[in-house]
Amino acid sequence: MKQIDFSQLAQVCGGNSQSPAANPPTLAALRLTTRKPTTHHLRDGELVLYQRPTSSVWQVRYRLYDRHWRCRSTGHYRLEWAKRAAGEIYDRARFREEEGLPQQTKRFDAIARLCITSLEREIEQGIRRETNRDYVRAMNNYLIPYFGRYQLLNITSEMVRQYEQWRNEKMGKVPISSTLATHASAYSKVLEFAIEQGWLSDKTAIPRLNRRGKKGVARPGFSREELVKLLEFLAAWSLGGERKNHRDTRLLLRDYVEILLATGMRSGRESMNMLWRHVQWYVDAKTNVRYLRIWVSGKTGGRWLIAKHGAAVVFERLAIRQGIGSDLDTAIAADSEAYVFSLSSGQKPVSMHTAFEKLLADSGMRVDPMSGKNRSLYSLRHSYATMSLMDGQMDMHTLARQMGTSVGMLEQHYSKITATMAAERLA
Numbered sequence: 087m088k089q090i091d092f093s094q095l096a097q098v099c100g101g102n103s104q105s106p107a108a109n110p111p112t113l114a115a116l117r118l119t120t121r122k123p124t125t126h127h128l129r130d131g132e133l134v135l136y137q138r139p140t141s142s143v144w145q146v147r148y149r150l151y152d153r154h155w156r157c158r159s160t161g162h163y164r165l166e167w168a169k170r171a172a173g174e175i176y177d178r179a180r181f182r183e184e185e186g187l188p189q190q191t192k193r194f195d196a197i198a199r200l201c202i203t204s205l206e207r208e209i210e211q212g213i214r215r216e217t218n219r220d221y222v223r224a225m226n227n228y229l230i231p232y233f234g235r236y237q238l239l240n241i242t243s244e245m246v247r248q249y250e251q252w253r254n255e256k257m258g259k260v261p262i263s264s265t266l267a268t269h270a271s272a273y274s275k276v277l278e279f280a281i282e283q284g285w286l287s288d289k290t291a292i293p294r295l296n297r298r299g300k301k302g303v304a305r306p307g308f309s310r311e312e313l314v315k316l317l318e319f320l321a322a323w324s325l326g327g328e329r330k331n332h333r334d335t336r337l338l339l340r341d342y343v344e345i346l347l348a349t350g351m352r353s354g355r356e357s358m359n360m361l362w363r364h365v366q367w368y369v370d371a372k373t374n375v376r377y378l379r380i381w382v383s384g385k386t387g388g389r390w391l392i393a394k395h396g397a398a399v400v401f402e403r404l405a406i407r408q409g410i411g412s413d414l415d416t417a418i419a420a421d422s423e424a425y426v427f428s429l430s431s432g433q434k435p436v437s438m439h440t441a442f443e444k445l446l447a448d449s450g451m452r453v454d455p456m457s458g459k460n461r462s463l464y465s466l467r468h469s470y471a472t473m474s475l476m477d478g479q480m481d482m483h484t485l486a487r488q489m490g491t492s493v494g495m496l497e498q499h500y501s502k503i504t505a506t507m508a509a510e511r512l513a
Contacts, residue, residue, distance in 0.1 A: 124136055124137040125137075126165070126169070128172065128173070129173075132176070133146065133147075133148045133172055133173070133176050134146065134147050134148070135160070135165075135168055135169065135172055142163050143160070143161065143162065144159075144160045144163070144165065144168030144171075144172070145157060145158070145159055145160065146158050146159075146160055146168075146172040146175055148172075148175070148176045148179065150179060150180065156179070160172050160175070192237070192238075192280070192285050193234065193235060193236065194229070194230070194233040194236050194238060194241070194276065195230050195233075195234030195235065197238070197276055197279060197280045197283075197285060198225050198230050198233075198234070198276045200279065200283075201275055201276050201279040202222050202225055202226070204279065205218040205221055205222055205275070206218075206222065212388070214385075214386065214387050215355070215383070215384075215385075216386075217386065220272075221268070221271065221272040221275055222272075224268055224269045224272035224273075225272050228253050228256070228269060229269070229272060229273055229276065232249050232252060233245075233249065238277070238285070238286050238292060239286075239290065239292075241292060241293060242293060245293070246293045246294075246295060246296075249295075250295065253269070263297065263298065263498075264495075266295070266296060266297050266298065267297050269295055270294065270295040270296070270297045273294065273295045277292055305462070305464050305465060306454030306456070306457045306459045306460075306465055306468070307461075307465045307466075307468035307469040307472055308451075308461070308466075308469045310473065312451060313469060315449075315451070316445075316449060316451055317343075317344070319445075319448075319449045320339075320340050320343060320445060320449075321340065323336065323340075323445060323448060323449070324336040324337050324339065324340040325337075334429045334431075335429070335435065335438075337407070338427060338428075338429060338435070338438070339438055339441045341400050341403060341404050341427070342357070342427055342438050343442070343445075343466060344396075344397070344400045345357070345393070345397055345400055345401070346463070346466040346467065346470070347466050347469065347470055348394040348396055348397035348400070349380065349392075349393045349394070349397065349470070349488075350391070350467055350470035350471060350474070350485075350488055350489045351380075351382050351384070351391060351467070351489075351490075352382075352385065352490070353438065353439075353463035353464060353466070353467065354437070354463075355384065356382050356383065356385070356490075357382070358425070358427055358435070358438075359383065359425070360380065360381075360425070360426045360427065361423055361424065361425060361426065362405075362410055362417060362418070362421070362423070362425075362426055363421045363422060363423060364380055364382070364426075365379075365401060365417075365418055365426065366378075366379045366380075366381075366418060367379070367415075367418060368392070377392050377393075377395075378392065378393040378395075378398055378401070379391070379392055379393075380392075380393055382490070384490055385490065386490045386491065387490075389487070389490050391488050391489075391490075392488070398414055401414050401417070401426075402417070404426060404427075407430070408428060408430075408432075410422055410424060438463065439462065439463055442462070442463050443462075467489070470489075471485060471489060471496065471499075471500060474488075475500055482496050482497065482500075
């Protein structure tokens with residue numbers, strides 16, 4: 087094996103070493119002595135080819151009308167090929183700039199996951215929790231699995247049509263309009279997020295999802311006579327129960343049912359997360375009448391609603407049983423962080439649905455005789471809306487604000503009773 091002459095290498099690299107052991111040259115130093123120029127200027131300096139110290143692949147940086155530098159890899163080691171690739175990259179960038187198209191694009195799944203992160207931050211802040219959760223589910227279960235590997239600009243109308251067919255097969259049914267609206271809104275959220283981040287131009291036409299589907303069927307409610315019967319049965323039924331937790335749950339269910347009927351609020355998170363500090367008195371300055379005002383946060387965000395006067399008795403019953411106050415006034419003044427709907431232990435039940443189903447079964451009112459469908463806690467909200475409109479004392483706009491929904495949704499489900507509401511004028 088031929089011996090290396092370190093003295094000659096030292097002279098080449100600019101060293102002063104007199105012996106092989108003194109300051110031997112590094113491999114990087116040897117490369118620097120033989121390396122060719124690593125920077126080339128093209129297109130009057132607007133296009134620069136260069137190599138990084140750790141790579142032999144040619145990179146390109148270029149400037150457009152905004153004068154900002156952008157960097158890309160040519161993917162080539164040979165200079166002549168890299169020059170041609172750099173020119174093509176630059177020409178495409180100039181074309182996209184002239185057409186108002188974004189310079190950078192991302193796959194649908196990458197954008198959707200970043201959008202989900204943004205929605206989850208809103209959920210943590212209490213912003214449209216239920217609606218945003220629906221969007222996240224639609225993205226994770228349907229949009230990302232189908233569109234995930236595609237660039238936004240590559241999504242076509244035919245692809246959207248095939249997606250809708252795939253989604254229907256996955257669901258095993260034709261979705262109702264509200265489900266389609268949720269999916270279409272989730273899809274639009276992804277596109278809007280891409281526009282905000284500069285990955286999609288607002289001038290680019292991207293096919294949208296269809297919002298028209300099978301019309302939803304109104305859930306069964308209770309007639310006035312049935313509600314009178316149910317509440318009378320509930321008053322006695324709430325005093326029963328084999329065990330202490332059963333008795334506590336029955337007592338709480340009576341209060342829960344009566345307050346849902348007096349407010350029209352949603353069962354579940356919207357009502358179960360209500361705290362005592364959310365309950366206030368509101369006095370009308372003109373009439374000096376006092377109203378019970380409640381703050382709830384649900385599917386469409388937070389809102390104030392007004393409870394019917396009879397709800398004050400129910401809240402007072404709850405306050406005394408929970409030890410919040412000796413009456414409703416002292417309970418409201420306490421501004422407590424305790425949950426309104428809680429057991430004697432102070433614990434909030436996970437759900438009241440099972441107890442309500444037991445009540446319906448025991449009272450013989452589980453099935454709606456008109457539709458043949460099973461009733462649920464939502465039937466109380468449906469009954470509140472129906473009776474509020476039938477009484478003629480509340481218009482749809484006011485009712486929509488009270489219930490935290492849209493006028494369009496109310497018209498979709500309750501337009502059939504419009505003629506009955508105007509019976510006196512129509513007869």
